[in-house]
Amino acid sequence: MSNADFDRVAHLLGEGVPPSRIHTDQPSPARIYDYWLGGKNNYPVDRDVAETILAMAPTTRASIRENRDFLLRAVSFLAHRGIDQFLDIGCGLPFSPNVHEVAQRVIPQARVTYVDSDPIVRAHAQALMQSGDMEHIAVLHADARDPEAILQHPDTRRVLDFGKPVGVLLVALLHFVQDYDNPAQIISRLMREVPAGSYLVISHGTADFNPSGALEATESYRATSSYVPRTGAAIESLFLGMPLEEPGLVPIAQWPDPSVPARAEEFGLYAGVARKA
Template sequence: MSAPHGINPNIPHSARVYDYWLGGKDNFEADRRVAEQTMAAVPGIRESARNNRAFLGRAVRHLSRLGVRQFLDLGTGIPSQGNTHEVAQAEAPESRVVYVDNDPIVMAHARALLTSTPEGRTAYLEADVREPRTILEHPDTLATLDFTQPIALVMVAILMHISDADDPEGLVKAYAQALPAGSYLVLSHLTLDLIDKRTADDYVAATSSQAMHRTPRTGERISRYFDGFDLLEPGLVAVSKWRETPLFPDEPAWMYAGVGRKR
């Protein structure tokens, strides 16, 4: 894969590391090195990433069956199987999706591959999720989503890349305040709660020197993102345990996941 203009292939990026774990080909040597180093030190991290992708599909399908027809997908990642609009439009062809990512590679692939049904619509914003006003007020967002009707805010494995200094809870609130009652929050997040201390220490040691920032958080911290939302069953759980059968046994489990409905 050649690097597009403006992309430094020597700097790893979370979307491309994730793409490698999912079996994709849109990554560079620097991304593969980080992915392999993490896999060597962190048992089950690749399987957890794949379970996380499967959670996205299950959550979008479930909400589509509840009648949700609009999705704002933050931190889209490189297109893979079971993208948000594909799952939603398979259930309801008129579904509308806005994808947001800050990586030009992601957006180039998204515009080329994530084509909507004729009845629905997709839009793609190259933007930073830490700037909610830019995203919420973007003309393409407003042309695609109707903010008087329920919207599913998709924040799957994105907040772990937001440092505490950037106030992830405040970011969720800023997006949530723009959504009408009856909207949903679909969220997953890296945690060390569900593993033993030695494995957690190995993870910290393996990732502390990496350029790619990830912040694991406790279930108590992650649950705060759902303030103002009622969690759907089964609540905030290991990502593999959110409804239906996981792709892989999630032992050890690295991710929490949940879906909440805005009051």
Template sequence: MTPPTTPPIPGPSPSPRPSDTTAGRGPVDTSVAHPARRYDFLLGGKDNFAADRDSARRLIEVFPHLRTAAVENRRLLERVVRHLTQAGVRQFLDIGTGIPTSPNVHEIAQDIALDARVVYVDNDPVVMTHARALHTSHPLGATAYIEADLRDPAAILGSPDLRAALDFTQPIAVLLIAVLHFVTDDDQPYDAVAALAAAMPAGSFLAISHTTFDPLPADVRRRLTALTDPSAGHGPFRPRTHDEVARFFDGADLLDPGLVPIVEWHPDSDPSPHATASEAIGYAGVARLP
């Protein structure tokens, strides 16, 4: 199959003014880059602001494959959801969902099982506004939306919307796709993941993708690391090594092929990757929870 062509990074697109609000919310600070909106820009979307586009372009100057990495992460999400749905999973908790980009989790899962149920979680009210407007479930399934932060798992687990949408007597797949690298060590990411995993029913799954600088040349690692400093203006970012990402799966049973570069996680499945590990710069793994 011929790999799809990658369109150029889009230019500025019409966006709400910095003083705009989301429905029922206060003002959204659009002067600061947000990872969900930057990711939307990298995927060719239009729901982003000047700060998000500027941040992406500055990162691309150091790492020209940034858009490729975003696209490959999206392909990974599709492979993971298809794999789990085909294995019988019918419930998904997608934390750090980002701005809707078709196919979304419920679309992927319900393409296989119409009764699949998905709860989307994000801490950006812009994301949640778009999610509520665009995530329409098949009548046999369900979608729900929680505005909450991964750093506060108790708020996610205590949400009545979560309990109304998902059956906690049946397995749930927790999706932490391209979100943990935005949680610094000071915010106790391992404790947050452990709390989520401990709350899931027996036989549930944990799926993670996480940015790493492991495959990059030393000079590129150094320049990218400098951009993770808070003073650089790109927001919190914490790439992790293979061993550091593996710690998130402590106590769980990693499925084949284990914790591997994103492009090596079931590469023969659809949609197949079209990049190298040094272009996708991420690890991926799926584990069965006890």
């Protein structure tokens, strides 16, 4: 997806979405993403906006799906390395397979705390997970910009044991955090809480793959929405010096296999996984 496409998408996703109440007659970013993924938790207003965006930026759906695939690859990767608990911040609407389903295929007792600031996500997640094993799953309505509230929430403490390694998932989240909200500080607080052997998983939008007009597009994002594409160097710095697993920070389709075609301009995302030493 080009910078101009991302600008138009971010603008549309930022329009008319209520901050604290659920309305089925106004579009929701979470439900629009659900539609692009092929889910059923969306309404005509969401589908109308989603199709309008696709008309302007046809690669959007492919980018969203590739990001989802990366999330599941990363969770499986960590589970096979013995990580049995995950903190998924900015989780979006439940969409099978979910993080806990992928992790529990490898480690049946794996635990997940899901976090999202959209009340729509909490409402849907609680309804859809009622039949699940709530001993191993929690869903929080919280803002990523307040990591203390996430870490100290009773449900987080109920499900996760911070004496053991945790997989911290910040997938397609940090490009919605403005510089003045200090994403590095947010990550630092999260990673201070987890012990050595924990992992940090990030995917993040970038302008690197379409350099022409990147500065103009970035200024436009800031004027119309909270979307902040960052350079590869800036994204790598968010790992706070923790060593990256191979193949490092790469176009999202190439993690963990750099031999896969990058399709970098189409997807417009970097991805990486780091281990806390």
